[in-house]
Amino acid sequence: MRAKKEHPTAVSGSLADEVVSRLPDWITHLIQINSLIASRMGVVVTDFHCLHALQQHGPTTAGVLAGRVGLTPGSASRMIDRLADAGCVRRVPDPHDRRRILIEPTEEGLERINAYYAGLTARTHQDLAAFDDEQLRTLLRFIEVFRASAAAEVERLRSPADRPAP
Amino acid sequence: MRAKKEHPTAVSGSLADEVVSRLPDWITHLIQINSLIASRMGVVVTDFHCLHALQQHGPTTAGVLAGRVGLTPGSASRMIDRLADAGCVRRVPDPHDRRRILIEPTEEGLERINAYYAGLTARTHQDLAAFDDEQLRTLLRFIEVFRASAAAEVERLRSPADRPAP
DNA sequence: TCTTATTGATTGCGTGGCACAACGGTTGTG
DNA sequence: CACAACCGTTGTGCCACGCAATCAATAAGA
Numbered sequence: 001m002r003a004k005k006e007h008p009t010a011v012s013g014s015l016a017d018e019v020v021s022r023l024p025d026w027i028t029h030l031i032q033i034n035s036l037i038a039s040r041m042g043v044v045v046t047d048f049h050c051l052h053a054l055q056q057h058g059p060t061t062a063g064v065l066a067g068r069v070g071l072t073p074g075s076a077s078r079m080i081d082r083l084a085d086a087g088c089v090r091r092v093p094d095p096h097d098r099r100r101i102l103i104e105p106t107e108e109g110l111e112r113i114n115a116y117y118a119g120l121t122a123r124t125h126q127d128l129a130a131f132d133d134e135q136l137r138t139l140l141r142f143i144e145v146f147r148a149s150a151a152a153e154v155e156r157l158r159s160p161a162d163r164p165a166p
Numbered sequence: 167m168r169a170k171k172e173h174p175t176a177v178s179g180s181l182a183d184e185v186v187s188r189l190p191d192w193i194t195h196l197i198q199i200n201s202l203i204a205s206r207m208g209v210v211v212t213d214f215h216c217l218h219a220l221q222q223h224g225p226t227t228a229g230v231l232a233g234r235v236g237l238t239p240g241s242a243s244r245m246i247d248r249l250a251d252a253g254c255v256r257r258v259p260d261p262h263d264r265r266r267i268l269i270e271p272t273e274e275g276l277e278r279i280n281a282y283y284a285g286l287t288a289r290t291h292q293d294l295a296a297f298d299d300e301q302l303r304t305l306l307r308f309i310e311v312f313r314a315s316a317a318a319e320v321e322r323l324r325s326p327a328d329r330p331a332p
Numbered sequence: 333t334c335t336t337a338t339t340g341a342t343t344g345c346g347t348g349g350c351a352c353a354a355c356g357g358t359t360g361t362g
Numbered sequence: 363c364a365c366a367a368c369c370g371t372t373g374t375g376c377c378a379c380g381c382a383a384t385c386a387a388t389a390a391g392a
Binding site for chain 2: 015018019022023024025026027028029030031033036040045049053070117120121123124125126127129130131133135136137138139140141142144145146147149150151154158
């Protein structure tokens with residue numbers, strides 16, 4: 001444990017250090033944006049993730065939805081209640097297995113999530129205007145690498161008997 | 167109900183569109199990572215933001231700290247109670263104004279936040295190894311632009327209808 | 333076929349973070 | 363010296379969440 005390392009504005013011996021030192025602050029801001037927009041929409045951040053997952057992977061059961069957003073099945077059930085009351089999702093019985101109930105987003109839910117992404121994408125497009133295609137390709141690769149890495153990190157953190165061999 | 171496009175402005179073909187379409191998923195993962203690590207540390211995400219703000223801007227009063235993490239003064243007081251009980255922060259009376267109480271991180275608090283960043287930093291360094299200096303410079307610019315943009319967005323979202331004319 | 337085990341989803345209960353509003357202590361101003 | 367403004371804290375209620383028990387439906391076994 002190196003306790004002497006300061007991250008805020010790093011010692012910038014390398015560009016990589018600069019990058020990693022500036023990431024946390026950005027991430028913090030992104031998280032705050034998510035919370036603010038969610039509260040402005042009258043929902044909780046978790047509900048937001050649920051809508052996002054629904055939009056990304058399509059309609060699924062409540063169980064896998066709970067897994068995606070990192071909630072217990074019980075909490076997911078209540079979350080779906082909230083979203084259903086808000087008219088954002090709908091419960092549809094699975095014709096093949098009467099135990100299962102598929103959760104699918106409604107028009108209003110899609111509109112809401114789209115409105116959210118519209119605001120963010122507009123700003124993002126503005127920000128991206130300063131980069132050329134070559135740089136955008138680099139950014140794309142960067143995002144893809146980090147997305148995969150983040151997904152792996154989520155999986156690792158969720159396993160209780162983790163850290164078998166560092 | 168399969169929508170025609172996955173995202174609102176997904177005019178596929180543009181690199182910028184690719185970027186904006188992939189960002190939300192990554193952000194979602196980052197948020198989940200934050201929540202997971204926070205719960206694993208025995209704190210809440212807000213406490214985490216508090217420690218981050220303390221590390222970024224240095225010791226301040228409870229009031230401005232509440233503003234930074236987006237909490238009411240009352241909630242911030244309770245949050246400071248939690249962190250103080252956990253030994254992460256310490257209340258120090260301001261010698262110049264006995265109404266004010268400065269909040270400063272303790273060694274343990276700094277260690278905790280460092281441990282968090284150490285995990286993320288290690289992974290980030292690994293990911294960054296695949297990029298050369300030119301690309302890293304692009305990434306740095308990208309991050310800086312988006313960080314500023316995100317900060318501005320946070321400010322905008324916090325002021326609901328006000329901001330008449332500064 | 334009838335019985336038993338497994339899977340999926342929901343509900344009772346307790347915990348805890350948060351907002352709102354009221355309170356006491358401190359500073360500075362007339 | 364009295365009054366007002368400011369800062370932090372505390373009382374109260376709300377609601378999201380986890381845990382565990384429960385009900386419904388399918389799958390497996392005698």
